[in-house]
Amino acid sequence: MTSQTISAQEQGYYTPEEYLELERNAEFRSEYDDGKITPMTGGTTNYNRLSLNCALALSLGLKGQDYSVFMADVKLWLPKSRKFRYPDVMVVAGQVEYYNDRKTTITNPQVIIEVLSDSTEDFDRNGKFTLYQSIPTFQEYILIDQNQIAINQFFKTGHKRWTIDQYDKQDSELVLKSFALKIAISAERNSVGTADLYEKIDFANNA
Structure with a gap:
């Protein structure tokens, strides 16, 4: 998952299931806050x-x-x-x-x-x-x-x-x-x- 993809996600709303599908193939981990996705730091x-x-x-x-x-x-x-x-x-x-x-x-x-x-x-x-x-x-x-x-x-x-x-x-x-x-x-x-x-x-x- 690219940084451009993460930026696009942060501007929209995602269901828990959509987040889990994105996270399944992501290059790095992100957290989910009632529709928002935020990348985690190392x-x-x-x-x-x-x-x-x-x-x-x-x-x-x-x-x-x-x-x-x-x-x-x-x-x-x-x-x-x-x-x-x-x-x-x-x-x-x-x-x-x-x-x-x-x-x-x-x-x-x-x-x-x-x-x-x-x-x-x-x-x-x-x-x-x-x-x-x-x-x-x-x-x-x-x-x-x-x-x-x-x-x-x-x-x-x-x-x-x-x-x-x-x-x-x-x-x-x-x-x-x-x-x-x-x-x-x-x-x-x-x-x-x-x-x-x-x-x-x-x-x-x-x-």
Whole structure:
């Protein structure tokens, strides 16, 4: 899909099905906002590594259990706001529910994880969190900083009630609350010998 095509799309209105067909053959990813299509920006190597490290730790830690881990190219449909988003990592408990039987788009994540980028940090912290709260199955939201060891973990305790835990370089493990799983945070305080979340993250040259 060329930049000229994207420009034409942004001037018109597209149904969810039209967006999904365009996205299926697109050269790069775009998001959908109730009829409008917006190209997504690229990520840094730190961003990519953190997403991969997190998805790998979840996949290994939940192996053999009734959970599914998705990342990168799997979309999330938000029916109340009529939006499609690409969360960095999602975990589904039990059977995966798809939008109109399309295997590229899910509707029922329990855990959503976003790696913060400089350009979208404010929206990830506030705007996306508000959007995601419209999902009935959504219980846990984790924000991972790519410029320093810093993690915010939100967990649903009741209707419109969330707790927040914060992790930094003083902490050795990220403790998931939706299921029994701990992920080592950094090599400096990793006492269990497994791969850590911030493995190979270069804070000095984040590119």
